[in-house]
Amino acid sequence: MRIALFITCVNDTLFPGTGQAVVTLLERLGHTVHFPREQTCCGQMHFNTGYRPEAFPLVERFARTFDGYDAVVTPSASCAGMIKEGHPVLAAEHGGAGLQNAVAALVPRVHELTEFLVDVLGVTDVGAYFPHKVTYHPTCHSLRALRLGDRPARLLGAVKGIELVDLPQADSCCGFGGTFALKNADTSIAMLADKMSGVRSTGAEVLCAADNSCLMHIGGGLSRLRSGIRTMHLAEILASTEGSPR
Numbered sequence: 001m002r003i004a005l006f007i008t009c010v011n012d013t014l015f016p017g018t019g020q021a022v023v024t025l026l027e028r029l030g031h032t033v034h035f036p037r038e039q040t041c042c043g044q045m046h047f048n049t050g051y052r053p054e055a056f057p058l059v060e061r062f063a064r065t066f067d068g069y070d071a072v073v074t075p076s077a078s079c080a081g082m083i084k085e086g087h088p089v090l091a092a093e094h095g096g097a098g099l100q101n102a103v104a105a106l107v108p109r110v111h112e113l114t115e116f117l118v119d120v121l122g123v124t125d126v127g128a129y130f131p132h133k134v135t136y137h138p139t140c141h142s143l144r145a146l147r148l149g150d151r152p153a154r155l156l157g158a159v160k161g162i163e164l165v166d167l168p169q170a171d172s173c174c175g176f177g178g179t180f181a182l183k184n185a186d187t188s189i190a191m192l193a194d195k196m197s198g199v200r201s202t203g204a205e206v207l208c209a210a211d212n213s214c215l216m217h218i219g220g221g222l223s224r225l226r227s228g229i230r231t232m233h234l235a236e237i238l239a240s241t242e243g244s245p246r
Contacts, residue, residue: 003160006074006110007240015212018075021089021239025126026059028072028239033073038065044082048089050178056094057089061091063102071120072110075235077142077210080112085145094232112142113235114151114210122153129242132159135204136234137195137218139211140173159237167207176217180231202228208234221242 003026007019023033042062043055062083066072074080084107091103118121136156138182142148156164175181175191195218208223209215212233219231 001031001070001088002034002068002239003031004036004069004072005225006039006042006066006072006079007035008074008076008079010176010213010216012073014216015233017095017117018212018235019232021233021235022073022075025235025239028127028241029121029123034069042079042082042086042160043090044079044086045178047082047086052090052093055086056090057101059090060095062087062100063091063099065104066106066110066212067102070109072114073113073116074110075113075210075233077112077146077148078213079141080110080115081141081145093242112146112148114148114155115146117155117238118151125158126155126238128159128238128240129161129244130237130238130240132205133163133165133203134206134208135165135167135199135209137167137174137199137214138150139168139209139214140177142210143171148210151157155238156208159240163239165179165202165204168201169194170198172198172213176214178213181217187237188217194216195226196221196227199229200225206230206232206237208237210234216238 005022011018026033040061041058043058046055087103091100111120136152173191174195175188181188207229215231222229
């Protein structure tokens with residue numbers, strides 16, 4: 001199977017360790033991961049703020065860059081949701097039949113990491129070891145767009161040494177929402193306060209999620225409160241082994 005990593009803008013710029021964790025994990029499971037250097041943005045920020053014509057060239061580039069791979073794996077439920085839902089819309093609005101067909105053929109091969117592990121590879125125990133108390137935040141895109149369901153929990157539950165605790169009101173938004181946090185700062189902060197209250201009530205050492213964008217938002221708040229709670233992308237926990245630094 002020819003697997004390509006779509007790293008995403010946020011991860012490439014701010015959280016490169018997450019992409020490295022995905023490669024480490026998939027290689028440990030016996031797969032070779034390719035990194036197409038021509039990849040750029042999925043266009044979500046443009047699409048969500050109304051700049052659809054500006055997002056369209058990114059759809060063309062994505063389809064061209066990842067053509068020929070059996071699977072495209074991304075450590076971002078948010079960007080996976082954009083590709084699956086937004087790219088067909090943009091291709092229909094601005095592209096010809098050729099691009100529409102290319103996008104339609106590629107979209108089923110694009111997978112968020114946990115979806116790929118559970119549904120495509122058929123594994124839940126990935127050989128991870130992480131002896132810490134952890135709680136999981138299901139981000140809005142993972143919960144409502146991709147409908148990942150219990151896939152992340154099944155993967156985390158199979159990690160050796162972990163103590164997985166439920167997050168109260170887990171299905172509530174953290175308040176990030178990309179540009180929403182900037183345009184509606186007061187509302188965003190209020191939502192963040194509720195989310196942080198839930199996280200702190202668990203007594204967890206680590207908060208994890210499938211989107212670093214949301215973890216960045218929540219982690220910033222927890223840091224300002226000096227809560228001592230770390231944020232980690234789920235991929236980094238799954239990539240951890242007994243000899244890994246923690």
